[in-house]
Amino acid sequence: MSSSYLLRRTGYGLLLMLGVVVLNFLLIRLAPGDPAVVIAGEMGGATEEMLESIREEYGLNKPVLTQLAIYVGNVLQGNLGESFFFNQPVSKLIADRIGPTILLVITAQLMSIALGVFLGVIAARKPNGAMSAFVSVFATIGYAVPVFWTGIMLIILFASSFPIFPVEGMQSVKLRDAAWYVQTIDILHHLVLPAFTLAIIYLAQYARLSRASMLEVLGSDYIRTARAKGASEKSVLFKHALRNAALPILTVAGLQFGNLISGALLVETVFNWPGMGRLAFDSILRRDYPTIMGVLFFASAMVVIANILTDISYRWADPRLRGRS
Amino acid sequence: MSALLAIEDLRVTFNTRYGQVTALDGVSLHVNAGETLGVVGESGCGKSITALATMGLIPMPPGRIAGGSIRLEGEELVGAAPARMRGLRGADIAMIFQEPMTSLNPVFTVGAQIAEAIMLHQKVSPDQAFKDAIALLDRVGIPSPDARARDYPHQLSGGMRQRVMIAMAVSCRPKVLIADEPTTALDVTVQAQIFDLLNEIQRDFGAAIILITHDMGAISEMADRVAVMYAGRVIEEAQADDVLDFPQHPYARGLIDCIPALGREDHALREIPGVVPPLHLLGAGCAFADRCEHTNARCKTEKPLLAAHGHHPAACHAVEEGRI
Ligand SMILES: Nc1ncnc2c1ncn2[C@@H]1O[C@H](COP(=O)(O)OP(=O)(O)OP(=O)(O)O)[C@@H](O)[C@H]1O
Numbered sequence: 001m002s003s004s005y006l007l008r009r010t011g012y013g014l015l016l017m018l019g020v021v022v023l024n025f026l027l028i029r030l031a032p033g034d035p036a037v038v039i040a041g042e043m044g045g046a047t048e049e050m051l052e053s054i055r056e057e058y059g060l061n062k063p064v065l066t067q068l069a070i071y072v073g074n075v076l077q078g079n080l081g082e083s084f085f086f087n088q089p090v091s092k093l094i095a096d097r098i099g100p101t102i103l104l105v106i107t108a109q110l111m112s113i114a115l116g117v118f119l120g121v122i123a124a125r126k127p128n129g130a131m132s133a134f135v136s137v138f139a140t141i142g143y144a145v146p147v148f149w150t151g152i153m154l155i156i157l158f159a160s161s162f163p164i165f166p167v168e169g170m171q172s173v174k175l176r177d178a179a180w181y182v183q184t185i186d187i188l189h190h191l192v193l194p195a196f197t198l199a200i201i202y203l204a205q206y207a208r209l210s211r212a213s214m215l216e217v218l219g220s221d222y223i224r225t226a227r228a229k230g231a232s233e234k235s236v237l238f239k240h241a242l243r244n245a246a247l248p249i250l251t252v253a254g255l256q257f258g259n260l261i262s263g264a265l266l267v268e269t270v271f272n273w274p275g276m277g278r279l280a281f282d283s284i285l286r287r288d289y290p291t292i293m294g295v296l297f298f299a300s301a302m303v304v305i306a307n308i309l310t311d312i313s314y315r316w317a318d319p320r321l322r323g324r325s
Numbered sequence: 326m327s328a329l330l331a332i333e334d335l336r337v338t339f340n341t342r343y344g345q346v347t348a349l350d351g352v353s354l355h356v357n358a359g360e361t362l363g364v365v366g367e368s369g370c371g372k373s374i375t376a377l378a379t380m381g382l383i384p385m386p387p388g389r390i391a392g393g394s395i396r397l398e399g400e401e402l403v404g405a406a407p408a409r410m411r412g413l414r415g416a417d418i419a420m421i422f423q424e425p426m427t428s429l430n431p432v433f434t435v436g437a438q439i440a441e442a443i444m445l446h447q448k449v450s451p452d453q454a455f456k457d458a459i460a461l462l463d464r465v466g467i468p469s470p471d472a473r474a475r476d477y478p479h480q481l482s483g484g485m486r487q488r489v490m491i492a493m494a495v496s497c498r499p500k501v502l503i504a505d506e507p508t509t510a511l512d513v514t515v516q517a518q519i520f521d522l523l524n525e526i527q528r529d530f531g532a533a534i535i536l537i538t539h540d541m542g543a544i545s546e547m548a549d550r551v552a553v554m555y556a557g558r559v560i561e562e563a564q565a566d567d568v569l570d571f572p573q574h575p576y577a578r579g580l581i582d583c584i585p586a587l588g589r590e591d592h593a594l595r596e597i598p599g600v601v602p603p604l605h606l607l608g609a610g611c612a613f614a615d616r617c618e619h620t621n622a623r624c625k626t627e628k629p630l631l632a633a634h635g636h637h638p639a640a641c642h643a644v645e646e647g648r649i
């Protein structure tokens with residue numbers, strides 16, 4: 001892997017982020033609703049005079065393009081502004097919540113890839129077998145069912161019938177002062193249901209995709225070569241075939257990451273997970289422009305980073321993409 | 326002396342959308358230690374299926390070995406346990422395929438792929454296996470084998486890849502080496518080099534070679550004995566010189582006629598008229614009857630058996646009846 005390639009890729013990523021910032025800003029200003037009214041509403045009164053002074057204070061009375069220039073300038077200096085509603089710097093709000101979101105999203109991503117690919121590989125061994133049929137049906141259901149429904153069903157199931165997993169929050173209050181490993185286990189325990197809820201849609205897709213990809217690869221000449229040298233069926237499947245079948249799976253995993261983040265927003269709301277989803281939800285309701293834009297900024301940063309990582313892993317997985325050395 | 330590898334009355338069927346078809350209809354072949362058996366015949370006549378059956382690599386389903394036996398040094402391979410076949414494949418029987426461009430795994434270095442073959446059958450460390458792989462690359466005539474071992478298949482030419490395949494196939498000194506059209510995908514000068522290499526390898530390693538080919542020129546240079554196949558059967562078998570000089574079966578005669586240099590005086594490229602009938606349309610008679618100028622009523626109703634009527638064994642009523 002050449003470092004110039006990485007540099008170029010990162011440069012594109014930064015440019016893309018700048019575009020995202022501008023686009024976010026304009027889209028949100030185009031949406032109906034006046035934050036001054038909401039802020040005033042919070043304070044209890046709303047004379048036209050007060051609204052004016054609020055607009056003055058938050059710079060909402062300047063022309064939109066001027067506001068954009070100021071905002072972009074601030075972002076470039078690492079300043080995401082002050083929340084209208086929480087009266088805190090947006091970066092502080094996000095810093096408090098981005099950890100749980102990253103934990104949730106990455107766990108769900110790994111869970112869906114690992115389980116999905118495993119199911120797909122097993123199914124590909126016998127394309128007409130029962131496992132194959134199960135994967136197809138499961139993939140269709142998993143794809144069709146909305147996350148919040150899965151989430152709510154799991155909550156109902158585990159809150160009453162099988163109370164083995166917590167259905168709310170990220171930590172037990174009574175364990176706040178326990179040793180670090182107790183806390184870690186507690187967090188992982190809380191993570192199970194939200195991560196599974198988020199994973200299940202993608203899990204089904206990865207299962208179907210890897211089944212198809214494996215079936216194609218298993219028909220190729222080099223698989224016959226692997227068998228001809230006496231490789232075991234396990235090595236044929238998981239070493240020779242999967243390394244090749246992984247290429248399309250990696251592409252989709254990279255593309256799905258954005259969807260996973262928006263899915264996380266819903267799952268966090270359903271399970272009261274203290275991440276950025278909840279913050280996004282609250283700030284949208286309150287027309288808290290700086291916070292919404294901050295959340296979107298970080299969400300797109302995560303997507304851009306995920307795409308760069310996908311590219312890198314793609315080049316690692318497929319030697320044909322690496323330059324000759 | 327019994328043969329090193331003896332295939333007897335092998336029958337392989339496939340389930341297709343036309344129903345069950347018989348791809349191999351009672352094939353018998355044998356090869357002795359150190360010998361090269363040439364197998365020739367038009368596309369689709371069952372050469373590769375015979376090779377794959379020997380390797381235990383017929384895809385099942387849709388394929389099925391419906392009968393017959395394959396013996397390696399007396400050991401029956403038809404119905405042998407999968408683990409036993411894995412132990413033999415690559416160690417005692419190895420195979421080189423037609424398509425060097427696609428037969429190597431694109432995501433592993435060629436050195437690693439050869440080393441894997443070594444480690445599957447010999448108790449050596451990964452380091453030693455890689456060193457052995459480099460030595461093998463050197464042996465098959467690949468320049469700077471040290472560097473090439475760390476290359477991926479896409480960095481090598483077709484001829485180089487086929488050398489890699491040969492290195493991999495001979496890495497465990499197999500008793501039988503099956504080469505299924507090893508040069509079809511390569512250009513002419515490279516073809517000659519690969520055949521030279523196979524000859525050298527045979528001398529050094531003492532393997533029996535089954536050479537599957539369309540190329541009668543290669544047969545005349547490489548093969549000790551020749552089996553001519555047509556539509557899933559062996560229709561003529563003899564010493565290579567006998568088949569080349571005195572072909573018996575009309576199909577074998579046609580094949581020899583098609584060789585520009587070895588054939589008659591005219592230098593126009595000839596071919597046998599017509600095509601091999603699809604397997605699901607094979608009837609009761611001789612499969613070659615529709616393309617043959619010596620066909621009579623018996624040819625259309627009764628399958629000829631491989632037997633010595635003329636110069637050497639051929640499966641043809643016309644030869645048996647002395648009509649040609
Ligand atoms: N998976 C399969 N399903 C159905 N029929 C098959 C299958 N594999 C091979 N056959 C049939 O078996 C017959 C023999 O095929 P084979 O590959 O042995 O031919 P070949 O002599 O090697 O030809 P070529 O010179 O083109 O390589 C063909 O008629 C083919 O249609």
Ligand SMILES: [Mg+2]
Pocket residue numbers: 372373374505
């Ligand atoms: Mg073939």
